[in-house]
Amino acid sequence: MAKIFNSKNSTRKDVIIQKAAMLYKSKSYATASMRELAEALGVEAPSLYNHIGSKSELLQIICFKVANNFIEQIKAIQSGGDTNAVKIEAIIRFHIKMMLDNFDEVYVSNHEWKHLKEPFLTDFLNTRRSYEQSLVNLVEAGIETNEIKPVNAYVAVLTILSAVRGLEFWQRNKKNIPQQVLEDDMVHHLLNGILN
Amino acid sequence: MAKIFNSKNSTRKDVIIQKAAMLYKSKSYATASMRELAEALGVEAPSLYNHIGSKSELLQIICFKVANNFIEQIKAIQSGGDTNAVKIEAIIRFHIKMMLDNFDEVYVSNHEWKHLKEPFLTDFLNTRRSYEQSLVNLVEAGIETNEIKPVNAYVAVLTILSAVRGLEFWQRNKKNIPQQVLEDDMVHHLLNGILN
DNA sequence: TGAAAAAACTAATATGCGTTAGTTTTACAA
DNA sequence: TTGTAAAACTAACGCATATTAGTTTTTTCA
Numbered sequence: 001m002a003k004i005f006n007s008k009n010s011t012r013k014d015v016i017i018q019k020a021a022m023l024y025k026s027k028s029y030a031t032a033s034m035r036e037l038a039e040a041l042g043v044e045a046p047s048l049y050n051h052i053g054s055k056s057e058l059l060q061i062i063c064f065k066v067a068n069n070f071i072e073q074i075k076a077i078q079s080g081g082d083t084n085a086v087k088i089e090a091i092i093r094f095h096i097k098m099m100l101d102n103f104d105e106v107y108v109s110n111h112e113w114k115h116l117k118e119p120f121l122t123d124f125l126n127t128r129r130s131y132e133q134s135l136v137n138l139v140e141a142g143i144e145t146n147e148i149k150p151v152n153a154y155v156a157v158l159t160i161l162s163a164v165r166g167l168e169f170w171q172r173n174k175k176n177i178p179q180q181v182l183e184d185d186m187v188h189h190l191l192n193g194i195l196n
Numbered sequence: 197m198a199k200i201f202n203s204k205n206s207t208r209k210d211v212i213i214q215k216a217a218m219l220y221k222s223k224s225y226a227t228a229s230m231r232e233l234a235e236a237l238g239v240e241a242p243s244l245y246n247h248i249g250s251k252s253e254l255l256q257i258i259c260f261k262v263a264n265n266f267i268e269q270i271k272a273i274q275s276g277g278d279t280n281a282v283k284i285e286a287i288i289r290f291h292i293k294m295m296l297d298n299f300d301e302v303y304v305s306n307h308e309w310k311h312l313k314e315p316f317l318t319d320f321l322n323t324r325r326s327y328e329q330s331l332v333n334l335v336e337a338g339i340e341t342n343e344i345k346p347v348n349a350y351v352a353v354l355t356i357l358s359a360v361r362g363l364e365f366w367q368r369n370k371k372n373i374p375q376q377v378l379e380d381d382m383v384h385h386l387l388n389g390i391l392n
Numbered sequence: 393t394g395a396a397a398a399a400a401c402t403a404a405t406a407t408g409c410g411t412t413a414g415t416t417t418t419a420c421a422a
Numbered sequence: 423t424t425g426t427a428a429a430a431c432t433a434a435c436g437c438a439t440a441t442t443a444g445t446t447t448t449t450t451c452a
Contacts (some may be wrong), residue, residue: 190385
């Protein structure tokens, strides 16, 4: 009946993907049907196939868009001239910003990657592993230069990535804590702890 | 054909639940069918209904078993005579132990609660919110007594809970880091930071 | 304005799902 | 050894799913 709204800088496919991310976040990928997605767009389900190849393609696009975002950012940070500690802080802040500004897509990437089909699943996991390794290397470099305590670098990276990811639980309190306070507090917590 | 194995201290229902947790962890609740669960148990799907009421009952049991475990533990810790900092450390260590010792069920509870049906979903979320509030109160008490820096207590709790939850990613490295090192490093990181 | 392309529609198919009904087999206690 | 309860079985139902084929409507642009 209606036609999918086509805003200035986004194709119909982009609009579908964005709505899919919203839906997969709130209902999960497996439970959200193409009919529901179509209804949210004011369209019948088969019409979607004029723009996309399959349901799983939607998930692939979402997951790899997020992954590529992080990959690009760490490359930029790595090639800068900052100290290791400053680089690590920059990455933490970037994660927090991504989590808050691209909530739906990051959430879906974090939660629903398991439903990717091969070979995309393997590709996604390799990308993530490689990203984590970059962070481990950064922490270990920081330990070498005495900027960072001699901890197990992998545990530190795991702690940081998981803490930041937990911002998905934060939205319900958005009104009570300014975003900058949240970001600064979490960065300080992860770098300096909370004990006096 | 075969009969579900019935070990000494667990009923057939217990065996089904344990296997369901394994399956829901690896495949997700929505994607794992009763036929798959039955096959993993060496049985036909309808046979399961001699022991359980429905698929969603399995999820309920898993989620609330985990939730009750945490509730009981925090009650015990709250009523002890330790300092606030020691109480917080004890909770962190309990979370880590739960994550490592009851991996399947904790994972499923963390990931699949969204598929709970009402009124269980509301109940689960209320329980979790109340648990988080207990932790917030503990952190705020620690700030009052100058044990803890004057941070936003909710952000601190969010950081701690999320970091610990991230241990779900840890299993692939189990061989390389002893569990005690992992636990001690993460506790130290969350309490004292990593910067020199 | 009219032709071409884009994007919607309806109808239908094959598949897998949770679950029920009814029946048969197995296990245990008297 | 036999009777009873537990637990398995087969067959089937109704429903929702992703996707396809074929057709019609809408938009675009020369």
